[in-house]
Amino acid sequence: MSARRAAAALALGWIASAAAAAPDAAALQRGEQVYARCAACHSIEGNRTGPQHCGLFGRRAGTAPGFQMYSKAMRASNIVWDARTLDRFLQDPMKAVPGTAMGYAGVKDPKERGDLIAWLHEASRPGTNCKLSQ
Template sequence: MFDTMTITKIAGGLFGAWLILLLGKWGAEELYHAELHGEPSYAIEVAGAEAEEPEEEIDVAALLASADVGKGESVFRKCSACHKLNGEDAVGPHLNGVVGREVAAVDGFGYSGALSAQADAWTPENLYAFLLNPKGWAPGTSMGFAGLKKPEDKANVIAYLQSTE
């Protein structure tokens, strides 16, 4: 029915078309980034659309009561790329004694100014909110960390930071 050359041509055509499709998709993604265009200027409201449920209040004190300092130390490894605990500043300020310390209070460190406008001191509640979404809590902060999503991770890190004072 078909000889080997015909089957090879058909397979080559299919694989070539697939390759062109993948290269076109990659090229389009490189040329156009929708997320870089910001918020839409006009949003269309859809009737019957459900409003987002408000996030439930989290009792930070209760989470801290059950926090594990050892787990907090291992989660802190994500932070240790920029923050140190020995009193020396790195990319970010040192974090030993941060719980209860005034916001933006490390002498000689160049803060962005966005933090001071949000709070007076690093209470566990303020740290919890900041660790959830640093750029959302303090818009304009120069900290590039995306945040910790798990409530237990945030509580464990705060407990670990409290233990390093």
């Protein structure tokens, strides 16, 4: 394969994967509705009973700015939050991190979890929809 063809194939693959990964407006709306269940303890902008979600993706578990009430298990989990780790955790928090202080049964429906994670990805980006509190 020529270098030009390889570059074109790579570019097309990247565009296709980016388009496939982009959530639609309906999925984001459903994700926001699922997040309403989380709002008793969490918010995007600030810490509550649970840590803020602003800046969530790429952050190591147990390290939200200004949040001090993490369980030892969460601080020691070495989880870095991304779509895969959130999916596993949100399915069954107490199984994913035994000893977590998050006493929530989880989001059992895979579609709901996917929509929630897609919404969180958009809503938790610092500088766009949220500002990190200290």
